[in-house]
Amino acid sequence: MLTVKEVSKVVDLSEHTIRYYTDKGLIPMIKRDKNNNRVFDDECIGTLITIKCLKDTGMPLDEIKKYIHLYLEGESTFDIRYKMIVKQYEIAKKQLLEAEDRVEFLKNKVALYESQHK
Amino acid sequence: MLTVKEVSKVVDLSEHTIRYYTDKGLIPMIKRDKNNNRVFDDECIGTLITIKCLKDTGMPLDEIKKYIHLYLEGESTFDIRYKMIVKQYEIAKKQLLEAEDRVEFLKNKVALYESQHK
DNA sequence: ATAACATCTTCGAGTAACTCGAAGGCAAAT
DNA sequence: ATTTGCCTTCGAGTTACTCGAAGATGTTAT
Numbered sequence: 001m002l003t004v005k006e007v008s009k010v011v012d013l014s015e016h017t018i019r020y021y022t023d024k025g026l027i028p029m030i031k032r033d034k035n036n037n038r039v040f041d042d043e044c045i046g047t048l049i050t051i052k053c054l055k056d057t058g059m060p061l062d063e064i065k066k067y068i069h070l071y072l073e074g075e076s077t078f079d080i081r082y083k084m085i086v087k088q089y090e091i092a093k094k095q096l097l098e099a100e101d102r103v104e105f106l107k108n109k110v111a112l113y114e115s116q117h118k
Numbered sequence: 119m120l121t122v123k124e125v126s127k128v129v130d131l132s133e134h135t136i137r138y139y140t141d142k143g144l145i146p147m148i149k150r151d152k153n154n155n156r157v158f159d160d161e162c163i164g165t166l167i168t169i170k171c172l173k174d175t176g177m178p179l180d181e182i183k184k185y186i187h188l189y190l191e192g193e194s195t196f197d198i199r200y201k202m203i204v205k206q207y208e209i210a211k212k213q214l215l216e217a218e219d220r221v222e223f224l225k226n227k228v229a230l231y232e233s234q235h236k
Numbered sequence: 237a238t239a240a241c242a243t244c245t246t247c248g249a250g251t252a253a254c255t256c257g258a259a260g261g262c263a264a265a266t
Numbered sequence: 267a268t269t270t271g272c273c274t275t276c277g278a279g280t281t282a283c284t285c286g287a288a289g290a291t292g293t294t295a296t
Contacts, residue, residue, distance in 0.1 A: 003272080003273075004272090004273075004274095005272070005273085014254085014255075016254075016255060016256075017253085017254065017255085019274090019275090020253080020254070020255095023275095035261085035262060035263085035273075035274090036261090036273085036274065037262095037272085037273055037274075038273090038274090049223075053220050053223050053224065055253090056216070056220055057220060057224070060252075060253090061252080061253070062252095078231075078234070078235075081231070082228075082231045082235070085224060085227050085228055085231060086228055086231075088224055089221070089224040089225060089227070089228050092217070092220045092221045092224050093221055095217050095220070096214075096217040096218060096220075096221050098174070099210070099213050099214040099217040100214060102171050102174055102175060102210045102213070102214075103207070103210045103211055103214050105171050106171065106175070106203060106206055106207040106210050107207060109203050109207070110200075110203055110204055110207050113196075113199070113200040113203060113204075116196070117196075117200070121243080121244075122243090122244075122245095123243075123244085132283085132284075134283075134284060134285075135282085135283065135284085137245090137246090138282080138283070138284090141246095153244075153245090153290085153291060153292080154244085154245065154290090154291095155243085155244055155245075155291095156244090156245090173282090178281075178282090179281080179282070180281095
């Protein structure tokens with residue numbers, strides 16, 4: 001059972017961002033303790049990790065929210081959720097190629113600078 | 119010599135975004151034709167490609183602008199420019215690892231969905 | 237020649253996803 | 267008892283787009 005500050009370290013997102021996500025309804029299973037503080041269990045943390053991955057593949061928060069809620073609806077939403085994940089998987093693979101290109105590009109730039117350094 | 123529309127296809131950025139960049143001063147060497155239309159030569163396109171790469175490694179537009187202008191100042195700014203590029207190169211390598219992790223994560227999710235599909 | 241169309245321009249408003257700081261509540265430590 | 271530290275909510279500000287409207291200009295069709 002972790003606090004906002006603790007999960008912010010675990011998932012590497014700012015405390016502000018984590019509160020923003022909970023308030024937007026992206027982690028609907030989150031509970032509060034007797035002092036009204038957010039408490040994160042393993043399910044919440046797993047959800048946050050999924051949110052982060054989907055966000056980083058460019059999925060808008062509204063669509064991520066939809067995915068989480070479809071998941072909570074159960075088996076009947078299997079097909080649509082599967083399609084959503086496959087789509088992001090394709091995007092992730094494309095992003096990987098682009099990341100490789102950027103590394104190449106900057107590696108060449110660095111090499112160029114170093115060749116000019118007398 | 120290309121128009122906004124043409125470069126938008128070459129570098130895969132929207133026409134709006136390209137105008138936004140020129141108006142922000144990120145492509146200071148850009149010229150206008152007799153009808154006041156933006157015209158992009160090879161140098162402009164090279165600059166745009168560099169801008170896109172730096173932006174995708176998370177550099178803010180203001181800092182990219184600074185880099186471009188330092189470049190135009192010549193040799194005296196060599197060291198600072200070199201440091202800026204090395205920094206983004208390190209970030210690009212980190213992003214590559216993260217992109218790999220996302221592909222792995224989503225690949226596993228897809229596999230999980232497919233194992234449950236009867 | 238004139239009308240229609242495409243493509244360019246500027247401008248201002250709107251949006252997503254943070255990002256920050258202030259003001260205040262509660263609980264343990266000195 | 268008060269200071270420290272972490273939590274809360276709220277509202278404002280920022281970045282980087284993103285969009286659409288209104289208008290100038292140049293090209294093509296009749």
